[in-house]
Amino acid sequence: MTFDAILSEQSGPLTRRLLRMVGDRETAEDLRQETFARAWRSAPRGAQTPVVRAWLHRTATNLALDELRRRKRRDHVPLHxxxxxxxxxxxxxxxxxxxxxxxxxxxxxxxxxxxxxxxxxxxxxxxxxxxxxxxxxxxxxxxxxxxxxxxxxxNADDERPTVLLLLGREDPGPYERWLSAPGARVRTLTGMQAGLDLAGADALVLGGSETDIHPGLYGETQGPHVRHTDLTRHLRDLAALRHALATDLPVIGVCSGTQLLNIVHGGTLHQDLPSSGYDALDHRDAHDVTTAGGTLARRLLGDAPGVISEHHQAVKTLGRGLRVTSKARDGLVEALEVPGHRFALGVQWHPERCVNGPDGSGHRMAEALVEAATAA
CATH class of the missing domain: 1.10.10.10 (Winged helix-like DNA-binding domain superfamily/Winged helix DNA-binding domain)
Structure with a gap:
């Protein structure tokens, strides 16, 4: 298929993808035209048809995310x-x-x-x-x-590792106490700012979010059960997560942080658990999970720890290269790990609330993160 033919063939699919993401046909058509303009300048002309198609859709998606970021841009945070x-x-x-x-x-x-x-x-x-x-x-x-x-x-005289904690509107107190107890020096960024620098951080923690993750981040149309999103905050967190993974920085994703860990690897989410058929178990309350053998989750948490969760979204399609290391009894993914990474763990529950429980699983997670950050 010729290059012109590929562009013509993809005009409709690209417009539909962009319309789902930005919600405005005129803007979607403008972004499609920009995608085609960039294709003429730098697309791989000699590549096979599937490669060119993938290039077009990746470029269109990036343009749409830039547009959404411009719409919701808020004050930027400084270097620290x-x-x-x-x-x-x-x-x-x-x-x-x-x-x-x-x-x-x-x-x-x-x-x-x-x-x-x-x-x-x-x-x-x-x-x-x-x-x-x-x-x-x-x-x-x-x-x-x-x-x-x-x-x-x-900071040469302070041997404590610095853990960067990213939050939105949530109370930082429980997270800071959870991470400080085993010896971390916690640097907290709250609010809904864009822009970030990880200078000086020895580990990264993505805290839970009161707002849902925008489905446009994983290529889906926003459904009726997604009402409150914070695209700027989650784009910030995704950028930090990509940098941490690329530099082998120890990472823990809490609740929505686990969902972002899945998204950054190309996975998708259940936009609402009850409407997806997960209504037999209340995922907004305490429940048990089962960990897989030979995993970081099993080593830190044991076979079947009790957890405290509060969410209505969760992993749907698993991201590339990830390993599921814990599930709830209804089959829902509860924990993820990144094989080959020194320490990258995502848990769908809230370990900062499980510090003083009968098994102290939350405290062991924080200890393991601090140990990994110290080694870094």
Missing amino acids: GALADPKASDAHRDPLLRDALATLTAHQRLVLLLRFEAGLSLRELGELLDLSEDAARKRVARARAAFLEAYTSA
Whole structure:
């Protein structure tokens, strides 16, 4: 099939995909045209037809996600959340962050604050500084490396690993107590900001979410049971998760964090458990799960730990390369692991609420994460 024929054939499917994601036919058609324009410039012309089709749909999906991000863009967070939060309690402030920033040159501070505080893209930063996008990327990388070196040096006497905790509107208190008990130094980012940097983090925890995950993130149309979403927060969390997995940073996903772990590997979700036929077991309450032998979940939690969950969405189609390591008695996936990764575990329940239970499973999970982060 010729290149022109492939574009013609995919016009309808691409428009339908984009319409499902952005909900507006005019915008969907504009994005389809942009997809075709990019295809003419950089698509693999000599590739086989399935490869070109996949390239088109991947490009269209990325354009749609960019559009959704622009619609819901909120304030960006800085290189570290504490730098821009003068109202934070003393427990959340870290004077070493400001001290590390103060060691940089004025230009390095400007570059970092424009990138992470103002949330400028590399292209926008380059235009502002009269640089190419590639030059802007290099300057950000150098400034970020200098900041990280200064911050690491300032923390040389503190042997505790730093765990970055990402939340939305949820109360950080239970999570911070859960992670601090075995010796973690917890850095918390709350709210619905976009933009993030993982500098200085030894581990990542994606907390649960009061809002549903937008089905557009896994290529589905939003159903009637998905009412409250926070696309900006979940895009932020997905970006952090991709970076952590790529750099072998220890990771725990809690509740919706497990769902994002599945999505980042190409999986999908049940948008609503009761309407998907999972109504025999209340997944908004305490229940038991069964762990698989030879897994991290079995080692940390035992055969059949009691858990406390609160969710109406869950893993549907398993993402590529993931392993299911725990299920509920109704067959629903309750825990995932990433084989080959040093420590990457997702649990559909809330371990921060299982610290003082009869088996202390939540505490053992936090201990294992801190151990992995310390080794990192």
